[in-house]
Amino acid sequence: MTDVNTQAGASVAGPPMVLAEQVSKSFGSNEVLKSISLEVRRGEVMCLVGPSGSGKSTFLRCINHLEVLSAGRLSVDGELIGYREANGKLYEMAPKEAARQRRDIGMVFQRFNLFPHMTALQNVMEAPLRVKGLPKAQVEQNALDLLARVGLAERSSYYPAHLSGGQQQRVAIARALAMEPKLMLFDEPTSALDPELVGEVLDVMKGLAKSGMTMIVVTHEMGFAKEVADSLVFMDGGVVVESGDPDEILTNPQHRRTQAFLSKVL
Amino acid sequence: MSSNDTIRPAAGASPTPAGSNDSEPVKAIRLRHPWRNVFAVVLILGFALFIIDAAGRPAYDWPAVAQYVFDRRITQAALNTLQLTVYSMVIAIMLGVVLAVMRLTPNPVVKSLAWFYLWIFRGTPVYVQLVFWGLISIIYQSIDIGIPFMEPLYSFETNAALNTFTLAIIGLALNEAAYMAEIVRAGLLSVDKGQDEAATALGMSWFQTMSRVVLPQSMRVIIPPTGNEVISMLKTTSLVTAVPYSFDLYTRSRDISAETFNPIPMLIVASIWYLFFTSILMVGQHFLEKRFARGLGDRQPDRTESTQTGAITGTLPVIGGNQPTVVRPAPGGLPPINPPPRDPGPVNPGSGDVK
Numbered sequence: 001m002t003d004v005n006t007q008a009g010a011s012v013a014g015p016p017m018v019l020a021e022q023v024s025k026s027f028g029s030n031e032v033l034k035s036i037s038l039e040v041r042r043g044e045v046m047c048l049v050g051p052s053g054s055g056k057s058t059f060l061r062c063i064n065h066l067e068v069l070s071a072g073r074l075s076v077d078g079e080l081i082g083y084r085e086a087n088g089k090l091y092e093m094a095p096k097e098a099a100r101q102r103r104d105i106g107m108v109f110q111r112f113n114l115f116p117h118m119t120a121l122q123n124v125m126e127a128p129l130r131v132k133g134l135p136k137a138q139v140e141q142n143a144l145d146l147l148a149r150v151g152l153a154e155r156s157s158y159y160p161a162h163l164s165g166g167q168q169q170r171v172a173i174a175r176a177l178a179m180e181p182k183l184m185l186f187d188e189p190t191s192a193l194d195p196e197l198v199g200e201v202l203d204v205m206k207g208l209a210k211s212g213m214t215m216i217v218v219t220h221e222m223g224f225a226k227e228v229a230d231s232l233v234f235m236d237g238g239v240v241v242e243s244g245d246p247d248e249i250l251t252n253p254q255h256r257r258t259q260a261f262l263s264k265v266l
Numbered sequence: 267m268s269s270n271d272t273i274r275p276a277a278g279a280s281p282t283p284a285g286s287n288d289s290e291p292v293k294a295i296r297l298r299h300p301w302r303n304v305f306a307v308v309l310i311l312g313f314a315l316f317i318i319d320a321a322g323r324p325a326y327d328w329p330a331v332a333q334y335v336f337d338r339r340i341t342q343a344a345l346n347t348l349q350l351t352v353y354s355m356v357i358a359i360m361l362g363v364v365l366a367v368m369r370l371t372p373n374p375v376v377k378s379l380a381w382f383y384l385w386i387f388r389g390t391p392v393y394v395q396l397v398f399w400g401l402i403s404i405i406y407q408s409i410d411i412g413i414p415f416m417e418p419l420y421s422f423e424t425n426a427a428l429n430t431f432t433l434a435i436i437g438l439a440l441n442e443a444a445y446m447a448e449i450v451r452a453g454l455l456s457v458d459k460g461q462d463e464a465a466t467a468l469g470m471s472w473f474q475t476m477s478r479v480v481l482p483q484s485m486r487v488i489i490p491p492t493g494n495e496v497i498s499m500l501k502t503t504s505l506v507t508a509v510p511y512s513f514d515l516y517t518r519s520r521d522i523s524a525e526t527f528n529p530i531p532m533l534i535v536a537s538i539w540y541l542f543f544t545s546i547l548m549v550g551q552h553f554l555e556k557r558f559a560r561g562l563g564d565r566q567p568d569r570t571e572s573t574q575t576g577a578i579t580g581t582l583p584v585i586g587g588n589q590p591t592v593v594r595p596a597p598g599g600l601p602p603i604n605p606p607p608r609d610p611g612p613v614n615p616g617s618g619d620v621k
């Protein structure tokens with residue numbers, strides 16, 4: 001499933017949700033991603049693991065064009081990210097078009113990044129109202145439903161500062177879902193949480209995975225990877241070291257670097 | 267960096283609730299500060315003496331103060347000063363926002379231009395700038411609007427188009443904009459980069475991100491120094507005589523005292539009005555600060571709540587609970603699933619105004 005040339009997933013339901021072909025990214029002379037190729041099928045949950053600095057966040061940020069690629073191509077749902085292709089040439093996208101692409105890709109951050117000057121409800125309503133310009137009553141109803149879905153119906157009028165970390169992260173997930181994305185990116189969503197709050201966020205993510213959402217999750221929660229993920233990718237030093245079935249990799253890692261990493265986090 | 271599975275607290279190790287058993291209140295004789303009291307008494311006495319003396323001192327001429335404080339010329343001048351302050355501050359803030367954003371763009375030309383503006387307008391005295399603006403009609407006799415090197419679309423005489431009041435506002439505003447730009451820039455930089463990123467990731471445009479997410483949050487940092495600037499501007503308007511504009515509060519009271527040969531009461535009259543406006547501005551600033559502190563003020567209410575019992579009832583606290591707080595029924599029945607959105611309700615620490 002991480003092989004670019006695999007046709008199995010594509011034949012079932014159109015193009016793969018995410019297709020990365022030799023994606024590279026450098027910051028100055030520091031090459032952070034080195035020719036990464038992988039594929040995420042529609043409805044697939046992929047866990048991305050690896051040591052700090054291996055480029056996991058950078059890769060996620062490339063997918064929704066928060067970072068610009070140095071080389072390679074990346075497409076989401078068959079659509080090239082950040083560029084338009086015409087007559088065999090690539091044209092850089094206008095900010096407006098890039099913003100339109102980002103609407104369909106939800107992102108959840110390690111540090112929640114909720115808007116602190118808005119209540120939970122306002123946080124969830126903001127993008128559908130301003131970006132999609134949907135009618136307020138509909139947006140509000142939808143937002144309340146989403147908050148209920150992440151178990152925070154009663155907290156809708158709270159400001160983020162008055163919510164626990166786990167609650168904030170659940171609001172952040174609801175906020176991303178409010179745009180009805182076809183792909184969700186999670187960048188270490190539980191790493192900033194107190195251990196006892198990790199479970200509630202993972203539960204929401206499990207529910208989301210069950211509902212058929214395509215997800216790429218950067219995480220150190222190997223239990224989650226084992227239980228929920230369809231595939232697991234181990235990155236180190238900007239390259240994909242090993243990828244495949246989570247159970248397989250976690251119980252029987254082939255590569256020495258994978259073994260070394262897993263022995264530390266498991 | 268962040269493998270948090272390493273240390274997990276043993277299940278059931280919940281913190282003990284505070285204040286469950288009564289402990290003795292501390293009974294101790296309070297430490298006395300005799301010198302503190304003596305010092306306070308001396309200060310109060312000294313101040314009282316000054317007031318009593320001032321009330322009877324002929325040079326202050328209080329009857330004249332009373333006579334002139336509501337003099338039509340003075341009240342009109344006070345109004346002019348207020349207008350100078352408000353108009354120039356409004357322009358300065360808008361221009362300051364533009365300059366601040368210019369300084370933060372990646373475009374080096376735009377950046378340098380903003381820097382150059384700051385260099386000029388902060389590097390020369392306001393007084394000098396105001397004199398310059400007064401001489402503008404000598405430097406530029408007419409102002410042409412249109413395409414360069416072609417017949418202008420509009421052309422007007424500088425002298426006729428810009429009276430001294432307008433020039434005073436331009437002079438004050440352009441100078442102030444340089445300072446406001448730095449204040450706004452500091453405010454924008456104070457907002458976490460993650461906010462920008464979250465908004466962008468939601469598909470918001472640069473303008474939406476700025477106006478809806480970054481600027482409102484930077485207000486908390488921007489407002490206090492801006493309040494200072496407004497008050498400072500109120501007093502700087504006394505320099506507009508350099509333009510020369512002579513109908514502001516200070517210049518007008520000087521002119522009156524030149525007729526009456528009695529300068530001191532007129533200075534007091536002017537000061538009373540300056541103080542009056544300053545006080546109003548301070549009240550306004552207070553409310554603005556409260557308005558933009560929403561959700562950003564107190565960061566750990568879970569902790570403080572237990573100490574400030576009263577308005578907030580005990581349904582909220584989450585901390586210390588081992589189980590996630592997914593829909594915990596409030597005592598006395600299930601809460602409504604869809605509460606009215608803006609209803610403050612009994613348990614709403616969010617409405618920062620009732621802090």
Ligand SMILES: Nc1ncnc2c1ncn2[C@@H]1O[C@H](COP(=O)(O)OP(=O)(O)OP(=O)(O)O)[C@@H](O)[C@H]1O
Pocket residue numbers: 027030032050051052053054055056057058059267
């Ligand atoms: N904006 C940037 N400018 C320069 N270097 C950067 C930038 N962002 C990331 N890097 C570098 O890229 C490398 C990979 O960073 P990245 O955040 O993708 O790692 P990560 O795998 O997410 O690590 P972590 O587990 O710590 O989050 C790091 O060496 C980092 O210093």
Ligand SMILES: [Mg+2]
Pocket residue numbers: 056057058187188
């Ligand atoms: Mg990271």
